[in-house]
Amino acid sequence: MTFYLIRRVAIGIFLLFLMSAMFFTLTRVTPGAPISVGENPRIHQATITLRLHRLGLVDEQGNPYSIPQQYVQYLGALIHGDLGDSYINNERVTTLLMQRLPNSILLLGAALLVALAIGIPLGIFAATRQYSKLDVTTSIVSYVGVSIPSFVLGIYLLLIFGVILKQSPLHWGFPLFGMHTGGVDDPLDLLYHMVLPVTSLAILQIAIFSRFMRASMLEVLHQDYIRTARAKGLSLEKVNYKHALRNAILPIITLVAIAIPQIVNGAIITEGIFSWPGTGQLAFQAVVDRDYPVILGVVMLVAAGTVLFNLIADVTYAIADPRIRY
């Protein structure tokens, strides 16, 4: 187990290293320099050189570094936890990320929890009552959930709750493009601002979780030991929710780890649409501004998170299922 862990961590670091090399090269060969005011005679050449030097693109004399040189510098800084400077904001990428990260964790964590809390029971009930109305409804919902990208759902939700219902007597009046300003001091206001983005992010995962849970549960329910348990005279509830569920729910652990990059993917646009001040919105804005150091920073952050969560998932799996040996 210890050896396995060491090996996994080493592979993870190697992956991150490869990815940083790939993305670094990509962002550096992209046409368009971060400072294209070189022709402006009113800006002193020394100022431009200084600025480009700070971005790690040229040395003190203004001679451009080659891409491998730049990458070595970037890696050196990365080891010290420095992801470079934003082209646009005159701010360190790490500072920007750390400002936004708590907001994103709050939103994505809530979406994941909601998806688990709804998706898993839905899948279980659909499997134990196969072909019932609940089962059919669940499949329909999951089909729609898989077929609708979170940003389109977000737009629909804004339209329904923000525009149409606002003019109706129901008047839920969810905030439209409105920023949450109260911080965590005002939980009710926070919750109010979270409902729509969380819903639009959670639907896809609800669809995936419920579908997967249903299939996994059905597979277990058809196994011999379940029939044995029933034949011994145990109640249906006990067999379903104790014997079958324990085995059926295990693969969900892996699914949660897989879900994380998916939710982040959805969050990039969803946070932009709902003006949620998270890393997704940061990436959204960076993409619009072509602010590559920030994009690179977000990619590295998400990749590190994914590698970490995959590792945690595998370890949890090994602990939860004694049949698995590493």
Place this chain on the structure above:
Amino acid sequence: MAQVPPIPIGPAGVPGAVPDQLSVETTVQQERDLAQPGGAKADEFGGAPELGFWRLAVIRFLHHRVATGALIILGIIVLSAIVVPIITGDLYRIQDYRHPFKPPFQSFQHLLGTDDLGRDELARLLRGARVSIMVGVLAVVGYLLIGGTLGALAGYYGGWLDNALMRFTDIIISAPFLLVVIAVTAATGGVRLSTVIIVIAATGWYEIGRLMRAQFLVLREQEFVQAARALGASNARIIVRHILPNALAPIIVSATLGVSGIILLEAALGFLGYSIPPPEPSWGNMLQQFEQYLLDDQAYLVVFPATALLITALCINLIGDGIRDALDPRQR
């Protein structure tokens, strides 16, 4: 039993069920066919000829009512996306400054209304459908070519290619795919439709690659492959003639579902301004352009592309599941 109607093939065609693949026959499949009621038994009655695996799959698919319905709807969408823009020509970019924001369902001239520049919304939607479907289909062809070939070789030969494939997949999976595509698109310079297709194909093929690899890993150990090898078949022949036909079923399903995934991805890219640039319409950039009108009475400009996207993706997913059921009747 035994009465089998001639099989119509839908307008869009069922991938994998096209007649020229009926020639795929191995002993294993013939045995499987024999096990199907209503299939090969027809010969005893001197009736219809023996049915192949793919023909049976088409019949099973057509018995799946929801999937057939979805196929018909998708067929209508695809057909009108191909035909209507040819008839209407430049209508999608003819601006009419006297009638901007014409509400939908008011006149036959502009059935779905007009946008901010007085351009016909329906013509733009159909033009956008072309973009979506073209990107979806071409990128999936790219998936199949790259992922199929590499996956097959990695599964059959193993070794360094196998390792490289798995590591590439690990990298792509752990990065947010949208940002990957955006970074590569930006690096390859300029946002053109061809770039978008190539980038999506070059980064997204890993799923089919892995699936193909898994299939080849299992099938290369099977007895019929050993038999072929004993008879002196070359590696190339074994891969193409013996293993590939047996590995196809899950690949076809994955490719179908891949099309809807790509269409949604392209819309997301369009929404971020990284797909085909205006004035050329795509569902993604229509959503982006008109998101600001959501508050006003012009919300229909957002609702139409969003709904078109939803319906298309839903239909493709339903068809994909129909094909899955048709190709693997044991799974139920």
